[in-house]
Amino acid sequence: MKLTILGCYSATPRAKAHPTAQFLEIRNHHFLIDCGEGTQTQLRRYHVKFSRLRHIFISHLHGDHVFGLIGLISSFGLLHREKELHVHGPKGIKKLITTQLKLTKSWTPFPLYFHELDQKTPELVFENDKLTVESIPLDHRIYANGYLFREKEGPRKLLIDQAEKYKIDVSFYNAIKQGKDVVLDDGTRIPNHKLTGPPPPPKSYAFCSDTAYQPEMADQLSGVDCLYHESTFQQDRADLCEVTKHSTAEQAAKIARRAGVGKLILGHYSSRYKTLDGFKTEAKAVFEQVELAEDGKIFKW
Amino acid sequence: MKLTILGCYSATPRAKAHPTAQFLEIRNHHFLIDCGEGTQTQLRRYHVKFSRLRHIFISHLHGDHVFGLIGLISSFGLLHREKELHVHGPKGIKKLITTQLKLTKSWTPFPLYFHELDQKTPELVFENDKLTVESIPLDHRIYANGYLFREKEGPRKLLIDQAEKYKIDVSFYNAIKQGKDVVLDDGTRIPNHKLTGPPPPPKSYAFCSDTAYQPEMADQLSGVDCLYHESTFQQDRADLCEVTKHSTAEQAAKIARRAGVGKLILGHYSSRYKTLDGFKTEAKAVFEQVELAEDGKIFKW
Numbered sequence: 001m002k003l004t005i006l007g008c009y010s011a012t013p014r015a016k017a018h019p020t021a022q023f024l025e026i027r028n029h030h031f032l033i034d035c036g037e038g039t040q041t042q043l044r045r046y047h048v049k050f051s052r053l054r055h056i057f058i059s060h061l062h063g064d065h066v067f068g069l070i071g072l073i074s075s076f077g078l079l080h081r082e083k084e085l086h087v088h089g090p091k092g093i094k095k096l097i098t099t100q101l102k103l104t105k106s107w108t109p110f111p112l113y114f115h116e117l118d119q120k121t122p123e124l125v126f127e128n129d130k131l132t133v134e135s136i137p138l139d140h141r142i143y144a145n146g147y148l149f150r151e152k153e154g155p156r157k158l159l160i161d162q163a164e165k166y167k168i169d170v171s172f173y174n175a176i177k178q179g180k181d182v183v184l185d186d187g188t189r190i191p192n193h194k195l196t197g198p199p200p201p202p203k204s205y206a207f208c209s210d211t212a213y214q215p216e217m218a219d220q221l222s223g224v225d226c227l228y229h230e231s232t233f234q235q236d237r238a239d240l241c242e243v244t245k246h247s248t249a250e251q252a253a254k255i256a257r258r259a260g261v262g263k264l265i266l267g268h269y270s271s272r273y274k275t276l277d278g279f280k281t282e283a284k285a286v287f288e289q290v291e292l293a294e295d296g297k298i299f300k301w
Numbered sequence: 302m303k304l305t306i307l308g309c310y311s312a313t314p315r316a317k318a319h320p321t322a323q324f325l326e327i328r329n330h331h332f333l334i335d336c337g338e339g340t341q342t343q344l345r346r347y348h349v350k351f352s353r354l355r356h357i358f359i360s361h362l363h364g365d366h367v368f369g370l371i372g373l374i375s376s377f378g379l380l381h382r383e384k385e386l387h388v389h390g391p392k393g394i395k396k397l398i399t400t401q402l403k404l405t406k407s408w409t410p411f412p413l414y415f416h417e418l419d420q421k422t423p424e425l426v427f428e429n430d431k432l433t434v435e436s437i438p439l440d441h442r443i444y445a446n447g448y449l450f451r452e453k454e455g456p457r458k459l460l461i462d463q464a465e466k467y468k469i470d471v472s473f474y475n476a477i478k479q480g481k482d483v484v485l486d487d488g489t490r491i492p493n494h495k496l497t498g499p500p501p502p503p504k505s506y507a508f509c510s511d512t513a514y515q516p517e518m519a520d521q522l523s524g525v526d527c528l529y530h531e532s533t534f535q536q537d538r539a540d541l542c543e544v545t546k547h548s549t550a551e552q553a554a555k556i557a558r559r560a561g562v563g564k565l566i567l568g569h570y571s572s573r574y575k576t577l578d579g580f581k582t583e584a585k586a587v588f589e590q591v592e593l594a595e596d597g598k599i600f601k602w
Contacts, residue, residue, distance in 0.1 A: 012376040015346040037372040045316040061405045063375040071338040074364040075313040092404045099400045103393045104362045
């Protein structure tokens with residue numbers, strides 16, 4: 001999995017602090033998660049091939065997570081996109097976008113589908129043969145969901161040296177990866193377990209922003225490889241978390257520890273902090289594998 | 302007058318080519334003209350004191366002129382603005398913004414007024430004791446207006462040396478500037494024309510984007526000090542102007558020449574041109590006083 005951070009700051013955009021947007025690549029699938037103002041410019045700045053995008057997931061309808069969506073959709077029109085585009089997000093997102101398309105007389109020469117969410121329990125949002133995406137109900141001032149991306153178990157791993165030993169033609173390789181035995185010309189059956197090893201473990205990514213501290217969320221996140229959890233504040237302003245329904249870096253780390261994730265990425269920083277070091281220090285006291293999101297930074301796992 | 306170009310490129314925003322937005326300062330009044338995506342970031346980048354803004358003028362509802370407006374209004378809310386804000390623009394702009402404010406649950410703790418335009422002849426859009434703003438009907442694919450900003454004639458200019466010669470107390474100075482005579486203690490009347498000179502000539506600025514070539518527009522623009530006229534294309538692609546209802550640099554210069562303006566500023570460049578020199582060369586062949594808009598450039602007159 002490859003995650004490009006396009007923006008990771010809260011509230012009002014500034015020249016060097018962009019609002020939330022992430023580009024996620026999984027096995028030749030390309031997803032945009034949230035779309036604050038200026039996201040299309042960030043996609044260009046970091047040379048992301050966004051024409052490949054088919055699915056956009058919006059966590060909630062606060063401006064710093066969605067105000068860039070109409071511009072991106074409109075630009076796809078100007079760029080003569082033809083491929084379909086799916087937007088997943090809270091109930092209301094269809095009206096938000098279509099009202100603007102209509103009033104600005106913007107044409108979309110491609111099929112545009114909206115998939116609106118209104119459940120308060122996790123649900124399957126997207127599925128194909130390679131992966132699933134589930135919603136993660138969040139606790140914010142407005143209806144909000146995170147998203148959990150999971151690869152499905154892939155084909156078994158072909159043991160090339162074994163296949164060559166039995167002189168098996170390459171045209172059988174796909175069948176072998178799907179678990180089939182091979183019958184040689186002399187009638188000998190080679191059982192699949194002699195030709196393959198187990199598939200690589202499926203990878204996963206969870207995006208959680210914006211949310212108050214919800215320890216029970218850890219059950220759904222159990223064992224994910226990488227968790228992005230917002231940390232708008234540090235403990236010095238834990239009082240603000242209660243009012244604004246955000247989390248501290250320490251709280252994010254507690255979720256990571258309880259869920260036993262592989263790695264925690266912090267983000268959605270309040271502009272009141274001039275440097276980011278304090279977020280990492282605070283989280284590391286609770287959970288070791290902590291990284292800081294920064295605009296333009298790429299994470300791979 | 303002081304004009305800061307925040308963005309002067311057409312269509313889709315790029316990292317170094319921002320869509321239309323301008324900040325105009327006239328005698329302690331602050332106006333924003335158009336508001337493409339990313340305008341609030343541009344205001345910060347160029348250190349424009351945008352809290353002083355009271356009036357925003359939107360030419361038309363294409364995205365590259367208006368998609369940044371909701372973000373700016375929303376940020377004013379987050380910044381606890383209290384002063385009233387007036388948005389002038391085509392019919393539909395109120396619905397465009399209020400639908401988004403409602404769906405994103407954004408509070409505006411300040412009075413927000415919309416003034417919608419739907420006339421096809423010039424009308425007075427704003428007036429106070431210092432200046433007027435008129436609409437300039439444009440010919441585009443969607444209902445559009447430019448705006449003509451005119452200072453009113455100011456007070457007469459006090460001739461300090463004359464006032465001192467007659468030993469007139471400074472408390473009379475304001476009355477003198479308003480055209481009053483002064484009666485000295487000995488009963489002598491000093492007529493106003495001995496104490497004042499004519500006021501400085503009022504200045505003016507016309508913003509015209511987006512529009513097809515409309516020669517007759519020059520009548521309304523006659524004698525303005527500074528004209529911004531779009532030049533999306535050069536003559537090599539005049540064919541595209543007809544389809545898209547835009548202008549070439551040469552056409553913009555013809556308007557400037559016919560109207561006898563002081564200075565022409567070109568902008569709204571298509572991204573198909575890699576450098577801007579060609580726009581200036583083409584316009585200068587028709588009209589001498591040509592300048593190129595560039596993001597961040599400041600013009601004063």
